[in-house]
Amino acid sequence: MSGGDAPDQDGEMVAQLQRGEAVGVEALYDKYGRLAYSLAYRILMERTAAEDVVQEAFLAMWRNARTFNAARGNLRNWLLSIVHNRAIDRVRGSTRIRKESQIETMERLIEVPDAWETVSAHLERKQILEGFALLPDAQRRTLELSYFGGYTHMEIAGEMGVPLGTVKGRMRMGLEKMRTFLQARGVTV
Amino acid sequence: MTTLSCAQAEDLLGANALDALTPQEARDVQEHLRGCVEHRQVAQELAQTVSLLALAVDEREPAPDLRDRILASIQSASSEPVHKPVLGPVVVPIRRAPRLPRWAPRPAVAALAAGVLLALGIGTYAGYRLGQESSRAVAYQFAGSSLAPGARANLVYLRDKHQAVVAVSGLQPLASGQVYEMWLVKKSGQAVDQGVTAASDGRITAQMTADLSQFKQFAITIESGERPAPTTPPVLAGSLTGAGA
Secondary structure (H helix, E strand, O other), X not given: OOOOOOHHHOHHHHHHHHOOOHHHHHHHHHHHHHHHXXXXXXXXXXXXXXXXXHHHHHHHHHHHHHHOOHHHOOHHHHHHHHHHHHHHHHXXXXXXXXXXXXXXXXXXXXXXXXXXXXXXXXXXXXXXXXXXXXXXXXXXXXXXXXXOOOOOHHHHHHHHOOOHHHHHHHHHHHHHHHHHXXXXXXXXX | OOOOOHHHHHHHHHHHHOOOOXXXXXXXXXXXXXXXHHHHHHHHHHHHHHHHHHHOOOOOOOOOOHHHHHHHHHHHHOOOOOOOOOOOOEEEEEEOOOOOOOOXXXXXXXXXXXXXXXXXXXXXXXXXXXXXXXXXXXXEEEEEOOOOOOOEEXXXXXXXXXXXXXXXXXXXXXXXXXXXXEEEEEOOOOEEEEEEEOOOOOXXXXXXXXXXXXXXXXXXXXXXXXXXXXOOOOOEEEEOOOOOO
C-alpha cells in the first residue's frame, strides 16, 4: 500500500487533486499515508506530533496541488518532502523532542524486516537499506543525524567530536556512495 | 553575501543537500549555483539521493482515525462540496429501520427514506428518536459531478444493521437503453455493483445491505445496461468516511 507502487502511476491522483476533488486526497492517503506517517514518526518519535505533521502535509498538498509539476518530481516524493520539512522544523524548533532514541542507527531497521524480500513493490526500499548498510559507520551516522535528526553540520561535528570539514566530507561521500549503489541496481535516483 | 569559489562550494554541496548548512551558507551556495552549471547538476543529483532516504524508514501504522481527520480538515478548508459529504458524518440515535427491497422507488419506501433523511437533515439531526430500539446511524450528502451538477444524494447508513438508504434527486433523463448504476467502491478501488434503475423521473430511492466501513466511496454512473464494473465517470460520487464504528 504505502509507497511501493510506481510513482508514475499517480497521474490520476494528481489530476483529481488539481481538480480539487477530495477523492484525490483519499487515494493519496490510501497509497502513501502509512509511509508519510512512518517518516514523520521516525523523525519526531512521538505519535501525536507525527500525525499532526501528516495532517498538515496532506492539507498543504490539497491547497497547493495546482503548483505540482510532475516534470520536477513525483507525487510521492513531493508528499514526503513536505512531511520531512515540517517534521524537521518541529525538531529544530523544540530541542525537547530531540532524543537519543532519535539518533539510533540504521542497523536496527536493517535487522528487522526481511518482509521486504517478499514484497516486490518494496524492492526500492530494500536497496536503500542495503545501501545504507554498506556505508562506513561514520558516514551513515552522519546522514542519519542530519536527515532524520535535523542536525546541522556544526551540531553533528559537536555530537561526533570531529572537525566540521570531516562532517561535510562524510555527508558528501555518503550521499555519493548511496547514489552509486542505487544507480547500479536500477533504482531511480 | 560571500561569493564562493567552486572549491568552496564543492565542500558544502553535501551539507546543502541535507539542509544542514547555516542560513548564510545556504544563501551563498544558492548564489553560487545560479552561476555554476556543473555544481547545479551535482546539487540536483545529491538532492534526489536525499529524497530517497525518506523510504528508509520502519513502517508504522497511524491511528485508524487519521484518515478521517485529514479528510475532515480538507472538508473544512474547502468551500467546494463536490465529492464529499457536505456536513460530514452525522451520528444520531435512530429507530431500527425495516428491511427495504433493493432499488425500490415505491412511495412507501420513498416516504420512509425521505422521513429518515429529513430527520437527519441539515440542522435537525440532534435527538432524533422514533422508537425504543435505537441504533447508530451516519448521514451523508453528496453533490453531482460536473456531468450532473443538479444531482443531489442523501444517504443514511445504519451501522449495526449494515443497511443504507439512499435518495437521489436531480438526475437527467437517460437515453434509450441506458441505466443509472450504483456502486460501492472498496478501499482497494474495486467497485461493487449495487443495482440499476432508469430513474425516469430523475429520482432514485434505494436500499443497500453492506458493511460500508469496508468501502471508501459511493458512486453512480450511467451505463448501457448493468455492468460488472463502471465504464464511465461517475455522475455522482462521495466519500463514505466515518462509516466505521
